[in-house]
Amino acid sequence: MSEALLLTLPKLTSQRVRWSEILSDVLVRFFALIPLSALGFIMYMIIRKGAGTITWSFLSQMPLNGMTEGGIFPCIFGTLAITLLMILMALPLGVAAAIYLTEFAGRGFFFRVIRAAVNNLAGVPSIVFGLFGVGFFILFVGRSFDHVLKTGMLFGQPCMLWAAATLAVLVLPVIIVSTEEALNAVPQSQRSASLxxxxxxxxxIWHVVLPQARGGILTGAILSISRGAGETAPILFTGCAYFLPRLPVVHLFGVIPIVNPFDQFMELSYHIFIMATQSLDAVKTLPIQYGTTLVLISLTFFLNFTAIIFRIHFRKKMGMVSV
Amino acid sequence: MRHRLTKKSGNFSEWLIQKLLLLAGISSMLIMALIFVFLFKEAVRFFFTANPFDLIGKWVYDDWEGHYVFKMMWQSISEVPxxxxxxxxxxxxxxxxxxxxxxxxxxxxxxxxxxxxxxxxxxxxxxxxxxxxxxxxxxxxxxxxxxxxxxxxxxxxxxxxxxxxxxxxxxxxxxxxxxxxxxxxxxxxxxxxxxxxxxxxxxxxxxxxxxxxxxxxxxxxxxxxxxxxxxxxxxxxxxxxxxxxxxxxxxxxxxxxxxxxxxxxxxxxxxxxxxxxxxxxxxxxxxxxxxxxxxxxxxxxxxxxxxxxxxxx
The missing domain is CATH 1.10.3720.10 (MetI-like)
Structure with a gap:
């Protein structure tokens, strides 16, 4: 039966099949263009509308006149400060976790449970991280610190420290996964030789494996900085301010200016959100909205692009398939 | 003798590092557990004051209709939330x-x-x-x-x-x-x-x-x-x-x-x-x-x- 089918099938259906084949070919090519054109459309619209706003004074000034004029300097400062603080917390923890997973955990049931936890953590909605930040970091950890250290309300309120901690929890899976990939890429023979x-x-691990995995770890760090810079929901209630007339800076010994982790802060992505939805005059502030979006998207685009270049370079060096 | 000494201290720091790495390794499990605990800890308190049935809807007296109506609404800021x-x-x-x-x-x-x-x-x-x-x-x-x-x-x-x-x-x-x-x-x-x-x-x-x-x-x-x-x-x-x-x-x-x-x-x-x-x-x-x-x-x-x-x- 199958022989007869084989002989008749091409002849009988060739004409009809060919049309549907061509149609399917065209259709999936069209589908594949959609992500490309969506990215192009977003970038084009934001650049076209926002480029006119970007001036030195827009980047370096404080917001003026009830945030309907002026610049976004405190938002840029806040974004840089919080992502720096976040990566300082998340990177050591994430790298250590990845080292444990690749070098110590084996491949048994325990490993699979941890893997499942990492993947599940990556899928927790960002607003749930916001709730967690409020419930755990501010109300539980912060209030307990205040109670024990007798510091009044220093820790138990929304501030940059807790916002950064919340973001650190959010980007942890990104760092773990990319560090794991980097560590797995180091040949087993080198470990054996060292041992x-x-x-x-x-x-x-310290002298042989980690130095070689540096490129991959760096990729993960850059990716997570980009992710952290773009997230809004987790910081809505953990430290972000609608408007702050000062920078979150404190002078150490009265002279050396450092970022004050106990202050609230302004942030780019939150600024876009409130300007677009809760501004006093949403039409008048449109140029600010476009300009802020352009600054944020340039930042994340640049970071992601750098990470991709780094990874291609790293994978080539380790003799892996590059894409 | 010297060899044995360094080996011993080496063993201890190795042991310590391994335990620290284990702690980091289970951090994501720990965080998942903490999220679970701290969400549900606050969430169950809703039931201390409210009726579980409220999560579906509430019989509310409607002035307009002149009788009670069953309303499935999220209206947190209201006389009857x-x-x-x-x-x-x-x-x-x-x-x-x-x-x-x-x-x-x-x-x-x-x-x-x-x-x-x-x-x-x-x-x-x-x-x-x-x-x-x-x-x-x-x-x-x-x-x-x-x-x-x-x-x-x-x-x-x-x-x-x-x-x-x-x-x-x-x-x-x-x-x-x-x-x-x-x-x-x-x-x-x-x-x-x-x-x-x-x-x-x-x-x-x-x-x-x-x-x-x-x-x-x-x-x-x-x-x-x-x-x-x-x-x-x-x-x-x-x-x-x-x-x-x-x-x-x-x-x-x-x-x-x-x-x-x-x-x-x-x-x-x-x-x-x-x-x-x-x-x-x-x-x-x-x-x-x-x-x-x-x-x-x-x-x-x-x-x-x-x-x-x-x-x-």
């Missing part, structure tokens, strides 16, 4:  | 479901193209493009929907509301598209070449091979992609907050303004007194949302694990 020379497991 | 989850769940589904359908159809097409048809040069451009698309902050997608697409959609479909569930769904589809394509494509590329060759040898054409062999073989990965995409769509916050209009209605109309669970929390938590019934109600919404996404993520994880095990055999 055979009498190095301990940790010496091997 | 109403905390029905029905309009919020309805809103969430009305955004997440169409978004998953749109992103699923597009994503499957893209994944087939990437894994079966695209030359490697095109792949090298398309894959990073997807990553750049995934890297666009959701607040930017929300802003683009609000500023450009919403008016376009209103003029095309002549809708009553400028901001509606469909506008939100389009934005959310864009946000979940990259991850759905990535997972579906990985699944299709994992299908052994032998199967395709066998199909061609039997005289099947390219597309007969795709639909008859590759897609069925990768079906678990594709369904994992869809489940995961649906979970992400349910959890998307900023796009729906900016683009769906935020009116808590019980409706099946996709062009109606809706309020999702995520947007509801984002819109109200900022102005609520800590420890009030309203505050606990918002945590309850968060707990429900977390449960939904947790189950969806877990299912897709299990499906993917099964597939990986099968392919390794």
């Amino acid at each position: 055979a020379l009498g190095a301990t497991k940790w010496q091997t | 109403k905390y029905s989850l029905i309009p919020l769940i309805c809103g969430s589904l009305l955004v997440a479901f169409p978004a998953t359908v749109i992103a699923g159809v597009l994503g499957l097409g893209c994944a087939i193209y990437l894994s079966e048809l695209a030359p490697s040069k095109v792949r090298e451009i398309l894959k990073p493009t997807l990553e750049l698309l995934a890297g666009i902050p959701s607040v930017v997608i929300g802003f683009v929907m609000l500023a450009f697409i919403a008016t376009f959609i209103q003029n095309t479909f002549h809708t009553k509301f400028r901001l509606n569930a469909f506008v939100g769904a389009c934005g959310v589809a864009l946000a979940v598209l990259p991850i759905m394509i990535t997972i579906a494509e990985d699944a299709m590329r994992a299908v052994p070449k032998d199967l395709r060759d066998a199909s061609y040898a039997l005289g099947a054409t390219k597309w007969q091979t795709v639909w008859g062999t590759v897609v069925p073989a990768a079906v678990s990965g594709i369904s994992a992609a869809i489940i995961l995409g649906f979970g992400r769509a349910l959890g998307e916050t900023m796009i729906v907050l900016m683009a769906t209009g935020n009116a808590a209605l019980v409706t099946g109309n996709i062009f109606s303004s809706v309020r999702t669970m995520t947007a509801n929390i984002a819109a109200e938590l900022g102005s609520v007194a800590q420890g009030s019934e309203h505050y606990y109600a918002l945590f309850l919404v968060g707990a429900v949302l977390f449960t939904f996404t947790f189950v969806l993520n877990l299912v897709s994880e299990i499906v993917l694990n099964k597939m990986r095990q099968k392919l390794r055999m």
Whole structure:
């Protein structure tokens, strides 16, 4: 039966099949163009509408006149400060977790449970992180600190420290996954060689594995900075301010200016959100909205682009498939 | 003697480092547990003051009608606060479901193209493009929907509301598209070449091979992609907050303004007194949302694990 089918099938259906084949070919090509054109459309519209706003004074001034004029300097400052604080918390923890997963955990049930937890953490809605930040960091950890250290209301209120901690929890899976990939790319033979020379497991990790995985770890760090800079929902209630007449800066010993992690802050993505939905005059502030969006999207685009270049470079170096 | 000494101290620091790494390793489990505990700890307090039945609806005396009516409403600031989850769940589904359908159809097409048809040069451009698309902050997608697409959609479909569930769904589809394509494509590329060759040898054409062999073989990965995409769509916050209009209605109309669970929390938590019934109600919404996404993520994880095990055999 199958022989007869084989002989008749091409002849009988060739004409009809060819049309549907061509149609399907065209259709999936069209589908594949959609993500490309969506990205192009977003970038084009934001650049076209926002480029006129970007001037030095827009980037370096404080907002003026009830935030309907002036610049966005405090937002840029806040975004940079909070992502820096976030990566300082998330990177050591994430890298350590990835080292444990690749070098110590084996491949058994325990490993799979941790993997499932990492993947599930990556899928937790960002607003739930916001609730978690309020419930855990501010109300539980912060209030407990205040209670024990007798610091009044220093820790138990929304501030940059808790916003950064919330974001750090959010980007943790990004760092773990990319560090894991980087560590797995280091050939097993090099570990064996190091161990055979009498190095301990940790010496091997520290002197042989980590230096080679540096490029991949850096990629993960850049990706997570970009992710953290773009997230809004987790910081809505954990430290972001609608408007702040000052920068969140404190002078150490009265002279050295450092970022004050106990202050609230303004932030680019939150600024876009409130300007677009809760501004006093949404039409008048349109140029500010476009300009702020352009600054944020340039920042994340640049970071992502750098990360992709880094990774292609890293994968080539490790002899992996580059895409 | 010296050798033994250093070895011993080395052993201790090795032991310490290993324990610290273990602690870091289980941190994501720990965080998941903490999220669970701190959401539900606040959420259960809602039931201390309110009736569980309130989550569906409430009999309220209607001055206009002159008698009691059963109202399924989320109306937190009112003489009789109403905390029905029905309009919020309805809103969430009305955004997440169409978004998953749109992103699923597009994503499957893209994944087939990437894994079966695209030359490697095109792949090298398309894959990073997807990553750049995934890297666009959701607040930017929300802003683009609000500023450009919403008016376009209103003029095309002549809708009553400028901001509606469909506008939100389009934005959310864009946000979940990259991850759905990535997972579906990985699944299709994992299908052994032998199967395709066998199909061609039997005289099947390219597309007969795709639909008859590759897609069925990768079906678990594709369904994992869809489940995961649906979970992400349910959890998307900023796009729906900016683009769906935020009116808590019980409706099946996709062009109606809706309020999702995520947007509801984002819109109200900022102005609520800590420890009030309203505050606990918002945590309850968060707990429900977390449960939904947790189950969806877990299912897709299990499906993917099964597939990986099968392919390794």
